[in-house]
Amino acid sequence: MASSLNVIALISGGKDSLFSILHCQANGHTIVALANLHPAPSTNNDEDINSYMYQTVGHSVIPLYEQALGIPLYRQEITGTAVNSSRDYATPSQKQEQDETEDLIPLLQRVIEAHPEANAVSTGAILSTYQRTRVESVALRLGLTPLSYLWQYPLLPPYTQSSLLHDMKTVRQKAIIIKTASGGLDEEFLGLDVANQRTIARLSKAMGQFGEAGDGAILGEGGEFETLALDGPRSLWKMRIRIDNGPPGTLDGGQAVLKIKASTLEDKSEDVEANAGPLRLPELFDEEFWRILQKTENGSDNRSFTPDSATLLNEPPKATTLLANSPIADCLPRSTSSDTPTVFTYSNLTSDVRPTSSPGSPSRQLVKIFLRLDHALKQWHLSRPGINHCTLLLRNMADFTVLNPVYAQYFSDVNPPARVTIAVGGAMPEGLDVMLSVVVDKEEAGRKGKLIRAVNRQGLHVQGRSYWAPANIGPYSQAISVRLPSSEEPSDGEDHKVGEVVYVAGQIPLIPASMEVYQERGFKSQALLSLQHLWRIGRAKGVKWWTAGVGFIPASEYPEKNVRIAQEMWKAIHTPPSTSQNEDEDEDDEADIDPWDLLNRNHGSTFNDNTYRSPIPNTTAVSSPTNPDTTPIPPCFIAQVHSLPRGVDMEWSATGLTCSSIHFNRNLTHSNVTTTSPQNSRSHFYTLEIREQSDIDILQRLGEDSVMDWTSATLYAGPGLDWDMKMSLRGVQWIPCRRVWGEGGKEVRAVLVGRVDREDKKFREGGIVTKLVTSLRFNSQ
Incomplete structure (x- = not known):
């Protein structure tokens, strides 16, 4: 069990705040004090002030809890009002009228002064994001770990x-x-x-x-x-x-x-x-995931998860699997920006390293990266809070604890971007320890400058421990969603028919209640638990379909078995x-x-x-016109890197769609190409497995679906991949990998997963057909 915390229990007298104390104790924590906010005395003996934040009715009974529970009680009067009524709570400026949420600060400070050992605070929030985000904001400012064990309780077994x-x-x-x-x-x-x-x-x-x-x-x-x-x-x-x-x-x-x-x-x-x-205590695994784990442990027929035509686990490319000696990372472009009408990307951003200068420490490099990023955002008239997704590449995962505070200081807004963090070891370009890639979805203006698409950015940033999914204590959100661009210019500046794209942070197998790495049952359980986190977050954001799933595994001598297990689980959870x-x-x-x-x-x-849990994939929203007789399953790729956060065995990454109608196609001619097309949107999502040199130009031969410039994309580059400096990959970030596997356990040279936002009809009908940025070629080996 995780180390015990010393908890200040916020109580209102209601059932949930008292019941959450029992769960704190069950998880090995000690309640050192009770804390309560109450209304000022009233002349008409009315206890209820209808606070948005606090239960006040019945507060005259609260003093009895100290003796009833045998725990010291601290109380304070509510002086503020509901100034900030937004769902997500931001720390108010000094000029703002005091919100009632801020009354928690002097109360908790009193408790901490009397109980300096206190390092956590509990709340009874179940479904109220309004209440949860406010307690989390105050708790983290005071250095207290938020505990919300009842969060999403009806959605748990x-x-x-x-x-x-x-x-x-x-x-x-x-x-x-x-x-x-x-x-x-x-x-x-x-x-x-x-x-x-x-x-x-x-x-x-x-x-x-x-x-x-x-x-x-x-x-x-x-x-x-x-x-x-x-x-x-x-x-x-x-x-x-x-x-x-x-x-x-x-x-x-x-x-x-x-x-x-x-x-x-x-x-x-x-x-x-x-x-x-x-x-x-709620079970760790949802029923459908537990069934998959049992089936995997019982040695079920693995072939049922893999097509008969697949060639499993080929030998790695002859070039080399020791990326420390590979020229790939040194040849791929760095610090490249791409600005389209809908998305701005800054890919593989590095500190400004000159051959004659020392790059400095990893933290110094990250500071320089943020300075360069700020300059670019200002140049393109974009804001830091508009960044929706980040990929943080490290040379050594040991630097993570040093870099995280620097990262947190930069991304200090209410809903920081979703983030994927991995260490690539010797695949990092020489002299560098950190690289950063960012994606910014932009508001879109029409021909006359009128706003035709507001991105409607919404974050999911749960920072308290619960039984639901891992808390994000710090600088990244579980997910960020933004509206996709419409295929038609809306007349009123809004288009509610178009769904959203959901960027989900990389998910690792942490036990939500303790934030400890799940160690039982080895790789199988870690792969499945992190996949369940992806599903729970996806459900919370209304995801109906994943454009692709990418699983990261750390360096090991014989990874093939784990590749097969991860891909089996991906297919099993998509199979009804x-x-x-x-x-x-x-x-x-x-x-x-x-x-x-x-x-x-x-x-x-x-x-x-019965609590409704929306299915992923949602078969009522997804169709596969080219394969109507099969159950559509998004492609799943596995990338081996140097190491992952907390030394885990698996990290899942995926981008979701909430659209009510989605077409998914596996190309009949080129089996290594898939396309996902949300109805009513100009966005199209592609995946391409690059197995041979001839695969390089496939996407430019897809007719009206051909690709030239990516709106945003990720290249998972394996060994044996060469780079033609005459070409460009604008809008594409790259991740140097030790090895990369495509669908069915086939090892490939690289995988491209990306998004293309088409221009309007007039642009398309003008005959300007896109083509693949053919910036890759292989060694002749």
């Missing part, structure tokens, strides 16, 4: 919205409803134990009539109701709280609130405690389970349903407790 309530019931946490603010919930719900089976059934029926599927209404995530925790397992609760109810009160908008006349502490009943069960398997699962699910649910679920309630 067993994938039900009520699973949290059932888990509370198992450990005998009692939390009563003290406020209702939703249709279907009236004063009759006040005082009910939210984790009682009958209350859950009543909430389900009410939410079925007035709630929305999957919105967390049964948990009160939309403010439908608020709760007050009164008791729980003895491991946390030393005493229980008893309240004396007054007559229910009514608020504006039909809200009802439980008036509390008095509250006292009582000794806990031993017989109730004896019936308490263990705290359930058999019908018989689904039927068996349905029968098991029916057997596991609580008898009360069986009795009540069809009596007037239309609430669907």
Whole structure:
């Protein structure tokens, strides 16, 4: 288990903040203090100030938690208001009016002064990005690790919205409803134990009539109701709280609130405690990924994952696999910028190294890189917060801890770009330790200068530990999404029919709850867990299709087996389970349903407790016109580099699409070419395996789909790849690899994965056909 943290638990009195404390303890952490913000005294005894951030109703009971839990409690008055109402929270400037979020800072500073050992803070956020991002912002500024163990809880096994309530019931946490603010919930719900089976059934029926599927209404995530925790397992609760109810009160908008006349502490009943069960921790793997892991471990028929025509694991090219002696990296272009109407790229940016000067330390090199990048952004009238994706190439992964603070200082905005970080060892050009490539999606103006496409940049930047996916503590987001360019100029400056491209950060096999590397079961489990992280992030961003998957593996003498395993897993997760398997699962699910649910679920309630998890790929959105009888599967490539972050065995990288209609084609003539074309968009996504010299000009012979200049692309360059200095690869970043494998385990010279944004119809009809930037050729060997 990871090292223990000393946690300050933010509590509101609600069910979630108290239940999250149990999960902190279950993960080996110690609660050193409780912290609570409360409203100022009111003349009309109204406890509820309708804060966007904090639960305040029932706050008069909060002082009892100190003795009930045996943990010191610190409280402070709320003085700010909801100044910043955006989803993602940015640190306010000194000139801004104080937001209520900032009231957390003096409160937590008081706690830290009294408990200098404190190094973490917990919150009960489940689905509220608004609440989570604000606690994370404050926590990280104070040097505290955010813990949000309930984050995305309904999307974890067993994938039900009520699973949290059932888990509370198992450990005998009692939390009563003290406020209702939703249709279907009236004063009759006040005082009910939210984790009682009958209350859950009543909430389900009410939410079925007035709630929305999957919105967390049964948990009160939309403010439908608020709760007050009164008791729980003895491991946390030393005493229980008893309240004396007054007559229910009514608020504006039909809200009802439980008036509390008095509250006292009582000794806990031993017989109730004896019936308490263990705290359930969500399973690490989703069901579909666990099945794949079991199938892989049981030695299933590997051939089913690989086409019969594939030639597996060819010998590496004769040129060399020792890239320290390879001329590839020294010949490929560096610090090249490309500006198109839709995307700006700066590829393989290096510090300004002159033959007569020393490049300096890795951190000094990175500082120089950022200075050059700033100059380029200013020259092209672009902004630093508009950078959506970065590839950071290092010579030595040992430099990562030194470079990360420099990187974090540069990318200090709310949603920094998604990032892939790898070490390429001796493949790095001589004298260099760091290279950086960036992608910026640009707003697009029409012929008269009118804005016709806003990129609508949205980030997913979860910085707290949970059971969901690894936290990004620092300078990179899990994902950044931007709107794709439309195939037609919209009349109103907006086009909602066109989907988004989603840049996802490289995913490594960290256990989300501890941020430790998953060590069990070796390479298989690491490859699968990092792939699951990719899927969970993709679902959170609405991804329906990956344009390609690229798996990085570190240097090893015999990597072929791991290449096969990784590609098998990629194909397996894209292959729908058999019908018989689904039927068996349905029968098991029916057997596991609580008898009360069986009795009540069809009596007037239309609430669907199952949490919807969108499929990837979404077969209703993806078609394959050239291969209509097959299940479309995006290409998967494996690249071997020197080393990966944290010394892991696998890192997955992919770009997703959210479009409602996507055409995927495998070229019938050239089997090493694929094209993904989102409907209503000018963007087309290509992959090309470069196996032989003759492959070099394939993309310029595809008719109207031919390629000349890339909007943005990545070249995974293996040994044996030569470079013709007469040619150019504008818009293409390159990653020097020890070895590269195409689909079906075929080793290739290189792989190109890229995007081309076509010009408008008039441009295309004018006969200006694109061609491949034929900047590559092979040795004659």
